[in-house]
Amino acid sequence: MEDRELITDFLIESNENLARLDQEMVELEQRPKDGALLASIFRTIHTIKGTCGVLGFSTLEKITHRGENILSQVRNEERDLTPGLVSLVLEMVDAVKLELRAIEDTSKESGHEYHELIERLEYASHHKTEAPVPVCEPPVCESPAEAPPAVQPVAIAAIESAPVAAAVSQPAGSPEAESTSTKTSVADSTIRVDVMLLDKLMNLVGELVLARNQILQFSTNVEDAGFNATSQRLNLITTQLQEGVxxxxMQPIGVVWNKLPRVVRDLASACGKQIQLDMEGAGTELDKSIIEAIKDPLTHIVRNSCDHGIELPDARAKTGKPVQGRLTLRAFHEGGQVNIEISDDGRGVDPERVKQKALQKGLIRPEQAQRMSEREATNLIFLPGFSTAEQVTNISGRGVGMDVVKTNIEKIGGTVDIASRAGHGTTVKIKIPLTLAIIPGLVVMSGQERFVIPQVSLLELVRLEGESGRRQIERIHGTPVYRRRGNLLPITYLRDVLRLGKPAEEPDVLNIVILQAEDRQFGLVVDGIHDTQEIVVKPLGKQLKGLTCYAGATIMGDGKVALILDVLGIGLKSGVLTEVRESGRLDRDAHDLGDVERQSLLLFRSGRFERLAVPLSLVARLEEFPRAKIEHAGGQEVVQYRGRILPLIPLTSYLDPSSRSKGDGEEPAQVIVFSDGEHRIGVLVDQIVDIVEDVVVAKQQASHRGLLGSAVVGQKVTDFLDLHAVIENFGETWFGRTGGHNSGATILVADHSLFARGLVRNVLEMAGHRVVEAGNVSEALEKLSRHKVDMVATSLDLAGGGGTRLLDQMKQQTGLGNVPALALVDGGDDPGFGDACQKFDDTLGKFDREAMLRSVEKLSAALAASSASRQSSHPLTSR
Amino acid sequence: MKTQQLQTETANRQFSTFYVQDLFFGIEVLEVQEVLRYQEMTKVPLAPDLIEGLINLRGQIVTAIDMRRRLRLEPRTTGETPMNMVVRSDDGAVSLLVDEIGDVLEVRNDFYEPPPENTPRELREMIAGVYKLDGKLLLVLDTERVLQSQPVN
Known part of the structure; x- marks a missing residue:
């Protein structure tokens, strides 16, 4: 009995010391002359050895004894600490850990003798060099022959940096030693407390807080000055006590980080890489339960960065990076959350490669891949079963990982995001709440009841007023839906979900809370919205566990209980979300396909043109300016906007010169801001009407200046603005006309629809490219013979034989065969065109501005590169 | 005399007693955490109707079970406020809503008998036994069974 207790104490102490030891060993490698560090390491091993002798763990004693011998030689400066020696000592530490675990599980040693390790330790202590044969020590090495070079780079780095560090730290050596000694004394001034006890204290403080709240409420009705003063004092002390408990x-995140230097070191030497690990903000504090929860995800991300992110030294040298890779961990508080960033300066995530992999593994479909932004593509690595490693190593690449990381972090209410620049590195950002027990939540009303919605699930709040507001909730066969920026959002009423009965009268205001459950969204109609509050989450009793609509309960400021809603549960219960995740995925696919056919349009009114549209993708911002702020410069209306002068184009007088713009009213001026990133221009309109998403079908070509044509949008005829013409008319030539715009390419846009051509031209010209238009195949060929064209973008259903025919014809003509060609598709196209698309360099939606510009950019860059190489390889043209 | 007292002491059990309608129940004192006057409650929509609501017991959230509904008796008339009998369970405290609180009684074990065969089934499965007291019967509530209420919608 007593023995058992002794062993437990021994285990706790040893494990604690060993955790520190790992870090100290790695530090020691950097500063081999640090006496205090060495002493601490020696002490740890010595203590374990001594206790093992008392408790009768002979194998452990044998191993640690040998280790101690070596360390004492180093301490007495009889020998130098080489990286090989460090590895050997670390190996010994691993053996000790294994044994400790065995003792913890069975109260006995494992029975493993560690002959080979003991022999090598023995050899090292007698011969003052490492083992005679470089025995492959970490099992991760592929062959013994490779082991020495794998360790070598680290050795060089250590030797190179060591004298410098020593030289620098020598004069300042004493303060450093001092800091180490204060560190130990801090450790001495702490005591171990059972977490259960802390939990209990926390609960008691919670109760005290509630009692305090009630007393404070009571004291407002009491005139007794003494009582009031006392209750104020109680208030103050309670708050301090609460903070203290x-x-x-809270534990510093350094508790988890401590073991990472060792992980990184081992990985680096196993992969033959050189990695420097920097840690910032190790003192950032987190609730203990969260510390536990992030341990594994964090380690996994770090391993990934070492294995996939940071390149081999040669590869780094080739790309001009320092041979030693950098891995930086940062932790800091922000907005009541803790942010953890893990960034490396490695090769980054290549979105194209990620897409290819995802396609290969059947995780996404080709159409999806095409439409994916870089960011979306990068985030594919969080899909279950994903791995880009060409080779499965035993470090990572098995495809179990990032999805688990994501799930684990989301489980504790956190989020993960990955940002990467190919060739420059990757940053993984994790945001987690400070504590699990206290979360921010939105308090809502339904009937007489209060409910709390966890803030993490909250996307936005929508308030619809009056009769017109109510009409914005539409019904599909009785099911309510709401158009949120053109997308249909399923709606459910909290009253109905919880069967609270109908309200006495129809409310005048409709409050919709838009929620995110996993990857889907829905709107929840509630009767009232209060403020957000920090709430303490308490579990429900087992009698209520079967109710999936609640995530728990909390006690509000007035001492009453409020239920916390489980967003996913509410969604499933009300049927706005479906249980099977697969169907959710299908929904998403359908939605993605829908996007191809649709485009988002900004609808506005100007003068007698009641319904004008521009593609939303062209719009930078919508702004309102007070009329008084509009000034005049060079005969033109301008407004000061973000520290610059924004020229304004009065659209009404342009479209209809006979009308006077009614710009003298009290109402603020509505301005649509367009931008090409460098320049901005504002178009003054009378009113912004709506943003819709719809299939655009060209009906009629333009009959009015400044318009591209008309189409039916949202069942109403809508005029499309020819933005390019409008801007040009006002002498603003910056869109694509700026002299010396180097990235500009000449692009032939071939489409039988003048309207579609106009839209594509708008997009391309605003990005600084020159556009040549053609309406059919023969016109295109004719234009190609007259202009020097860098690229061709053609619709597949081009008049006179189609886009593929144009391509075939081009192939037959000299000089045109290599011109890159893009296929333009829209919703009206036959899906059978898929095969035809294969012949093109890329396939784009006609109205997908982003993808179009990206593709054009890429092709023109490739063009420039190939022409440059052609020039240099030509003996006559090279200088 | 002395030996007899000792005997009765070991054989005696103490019960917290209460009434539900005209039934006289007892719960072993050690199982009872405390007794409270009626507390304001938060309703739990969708919960089985025998769950009356949630109360805040000094920062702890406690589920309140209506014993009338649990025993399938007639519902309480409005104006009758029940009392909270808070019992300990493996899953934290649970409050049983009862009509009236009685005294703590010490009863002799030899007055004990298993529930008679002819007690209604709903009642019989929730009582562990009966003590024959002077002029009335004390029904020993099997709290574990009472709390085993599965939410039935």
Whole structure:
């Protein structure tokens, strides 16, 4: 019995010391002359050895004894600490850990003798060099022959940096030693407390807070000055006590980070890489339960960065990066959350390669891949079963990982995001709440009841007023839906979900809380919205566990209980979300396909033109300016906007010169801001009407200046603005006309519809490219013979034989065969065109501005590169 | 004399007693955490109707079970406020809403008998036994069974 207790104490102490030891060993490698560090390491091993002798763990004693011998030689400066020696000592530490675990599980040693390790330790201590044969020590090495070079780079780095570090730190050596000694004394001034006890204290403080709240409420009705003063004092002390007790549960994130230097070191030497690990904000504090939860995800991300992110030294040298890779961990508080960033300066995630992999593994479909932004593509690595590693190593690449990381972090209410620049590195950002027990939540009303919605699930709040507001909730066969920026959002009423009965009268205001459940969204109609509050989550009793609509309960400021809604549960219960995830995925696919056919349009009114449209993708911002702020410069209306002068184009007088713009009213001026990133221009309109998403079908070509044509949008005829013409008319030639715009390419846009051509031309010209238009195949060929064209973008259903015919004809003509060609598709196209698309360099939606510009950019860059190489390879043209 | 007292002491059990309608129940004192006057409650929509609501017991959230509904008796008339009998369970405290609180009684074990065969089934499965007291019967509530209520919608 007593023995058992002794062993437990021994285990706790040893494990604690060993955790520190790992880090100290790695530090020691950097500063081999640090006496305090060495002493601490020696002490740890010595203590374990001594206790093992008392408790009768002979194998452990044998191993640690040998280790101690070596360390004492180093301490007495009889020998130098080489990287090989560090590895050997670390190996010993691993053996000790294994044994400790065995003792923890069975109270006995494992029975493993560690002959080979003991022999090598023995050899090292007698011969003052490492083992005679470079025995492959970490099992990760592929062959013994490779082991020495794998360790070598680290050795060089250590030797190179060591004298410098020593030289620098020598004069300042004493303060450093001092800091180390204060560190240990801090450790001495702490005591171990059972977490259960802390939890209990936390609960008691919670109760005290509630009692305090009630007393404070009571004291407002009491005139007694003494009582009031006392209750104020109680208030103050309670708050301080609450903060203090909360702090006892907090641990610095360094607790988890401590083991990472070792992980990185081992990985680096196993992969033959050189990696420097920097950690910032190790003192950032988190609730203990969260510390536990992020341990594994964090380690996984770090391993990934070492294995996939940072390149081999040669590869780094080739790309001009320092041979030593950098891995930086940062932690900091922001907005009541803790942010953790893990960034490396490695090769980054290549979105194209990620897409290819995802396609290969059947995780996404080709159409999806085409339409994906870089960011979306990068985030594919969080899909279950994903891995880009060409080779499965035993470090990573098995495809179990990032999805688990994501799930684990989301489980504790956190989020993960990955940002990457190919060739420059990757940053993984994790945001997690400070504590699990206290979360921010939105308090809502339904009937007489209060409910809390966790803030993490909250996307936005929509308030619809009056009769017109109510009409915005539309019904499909009785099912309510709401158009949110052109997308249909399923709606459910909290009253109905919880069967609270109908309200006495129809409310005048409709409050919709838009929620995110996993990857889907829905709107929840509630009767009232209160403020957001920090709430303490408490579990429900087992009698209520079967109710999936609640995530728990909390106690509000007035001492009453409020239920916390489980967003996913509410969604499933009300049927706005479906249980089977697969169907959710299908929905998403359908939605994606829908996007190809649709485009988002900004609808506005100007003068007698009641319904004008521009593609939303062209719009930078919508702004309102007070009329008084509009000034005049060079005969033109301008407004000061973000520190610059924004020229304004009065659209009404342009479209209809006979009308006077009614610009003298009290109402603020509505301005649509367009931008090409460098320049901005504002178009003054009378009113912004709506943003819709719809299939655009060209009906009629333009009959009015400044318009591209008309089409039916949302069942109403809508005029499309020819933005390019409008801007040009006002002498603004910056869109694509700026002299010396180097990235500009000449592009032939072939489409039988003048309207579609106009839209594509708008997009391309605003990005600084020159556009040549053609309406059919023969016209295109004719234009190609007259103009020097860098690229061709053609619709597949081009008049006179189609886009593929144009391509075939081009192939037969000298000089045109290599011109890159893009296929333009829209919703009206036959899906059978898919095969035809294969012949083109890329396939784009006609109205997909982003993808179009990206593709054009890429092709023109490739063009420039190939022409440059052709020039240099030509003996006559090279200088 | 002395030995007899000792005997009765070991054989005696103490019960917290209460009434539900005209039934006289007892719960072993050690199982009872406390007794409270009626507390304001938060309703739990969709919960089985025997769950009356949630109360805040000094920062702890406690589920309140209506014993009338649990025993399938007639519902309480409005104006009759029940009392909270808070019992300990593996899953934290649970409050049983009862009509009236009685005294703590010490009863002799030899007055004990298993529930008679002819007690209604709903009642019989929730009582562990009966003590024959002077002029009335004390029904020992099997709290574990009472709390095992599965939410039935």
């Amino acid at each position: 909360m702090k006892t549960r």
